[in-house]
Amino acid sequence: MKAAPRHASMGLSRRKKNLWLLTMVAPGAIWLLLLRYLPMFGVVIAFKKYRAFKPNTFWNNIVKSEWVGLDNFAFLKSPDTAVMIRNTLLYNITWILLGLFIAVAFAIMMSELRNRFAAKAYQTMMFFPYFLSWVVASYFVLAFLDPTSGMIPAIQKSMGLKATNFYHDVTWWPLILTICNRWKYTGYASVLYLAAITGIDSTQYEAAAVDGATKWQQIWHVTLPNIRTMIIILLIMDVGKIFNADFGLFYNVPQNSGSLYPVTQVIDTYVYRAYANTHNMGMSSAAGLLQSVVGCLCIIGTNAIVRKIDPDSTLF
């Protein structure tokens, strides 16, 4: 046997093997260090009054900038902050609950269709928006709402009504954003649940039918318990991201229109605008840091709660 003489040098070959495997993870690990871990140290900006020094390099500026404690977090007292936090949370909570309900309902409906071709066609059509960017979607919305030629204002004008200036009127935006959000992600979410439902052992349904359970009862007692773990995992992930908003949706779809900020400003757009408009690095870093920390706590928290209730469903 070939392997026998190699036995003596096992330790050496093992070390060699680990070295080779290390070279494989190296590109990814370097990327993570530079683009993810290095910025984590950059959060000290949140506690400093960052400004330029000579020589004007990033590290030199960071080291020489003076500490200001929690001054950069003063933005928390402004009324804008309450609005953006309220918007982020309200939209996310509504969309998590609405999304869960619609996705599960659609997945169940699709799995129960006897016409498999139709089910496939629905799935394909529903998944399509997932592959488009918010820039593209913003043009779709514009086609309907554009103040001069959009379909809805045009119809209003042709009926002799006053055209709604959608991009300056906050009334409809909670609804429009909700529709956009569900339009883009429903296909994705329901396909995930559909995959889980198709994986359910059909004998469970047969057994339920023998016991005289109606189709609705089967859904309640067989389908839903079977996808419970999946629902919980996806919920954990969603709750963990509850302080993160879909930047593209809130920035592009309302056309960055200032008069809509009361209903479209969320933490992510606030951080970006704070930086883009005022170059206030300290304050925008502080807001970003707060968002990261709270988001992280949310994930760990929900995961811990789930561990208590149902240890098999935990994420980590």
Place this chain on the structure above:
Amino acid sequence: MIAHSVKRRRHADLNSFSARTQAVFHLVLGLFSLLCVIPFIFVVIISFTSEESIRQIGYSFVPQSFSVQAYEYVFDLGDALWRSYFNSFYITILGTVLSVIICVLYAYPLFRKDFKYRNFFNYMSFITMIFGGGLVPTFVICKSVLGLSDNYAALIVPLLFNPFNIIVMRTFFQTSVPMELIEAATIDGSGEYSTLVRIVVPIVKPGIATVALLNALAFWNEWFLSLLYLNKNMDIMPLQYLLMRMQRNADFLAKNSSIIGVDAALAARELPSQSLKMALVVFIVLPIACAYPFFQRYVVAGLTVGSVKG
């Protein structure tokens, strides 16, 4: 006997919903499916609508007259457009190739149970999914330390690695590559790289296709990196960002036409017209719409795997 057949019939009813319930399902799912694709169809119609019709009755599913004027304009637009179309393809192809290589190389050792530092690198990737330095520190470090500014690298490097894709790839390895195969190859004296390339990669081709498609879509749809990192060098702007800027510029004119005067409003009319913008949207969606029926299967597989195992 009779009782038996009655029971059988009822049994059949318990196995699927009644025709009426099925019809309701079809109605709900069908309507929503239409809602998902109608905006794109609408934009295609607008792109073929004559400017005259748009001025008269606005955007409409049934315009007064059709025209290919917008597409003629698109070809007149020339350099700026083709340049950004080229940029989009260039960024997508280069980015996808690099990110797939990095992803496979990173995920493979994580699947190897005999890799000593497996846990460490697993966590190194996973932690970034739940905690990050935030937008501004990341941006500043990329720009001033790593030099990602006004170059192609700025539009590619920040997307090269994705922890979610690592999970997807690792799961594909776990479900389709038996450890014995690798052990056998090692005993035969095959080096780690040659085992990966010659034995493992051919087995996980579907997984690679999935990750490649997820990456390609991310690069093709990318506009945020341009928004952050492009300030002066607009020659490397991808199509998505061109589209985004076009909207802003036209809006700027529309908002300020009353201040500048009627002439500016006239000038604005000469600028990229409504149907032209929609034609550009068609240009951007077309590659996706064409490839979609073929890649959908892979992407669904990948997303399902990633979210369940993630």
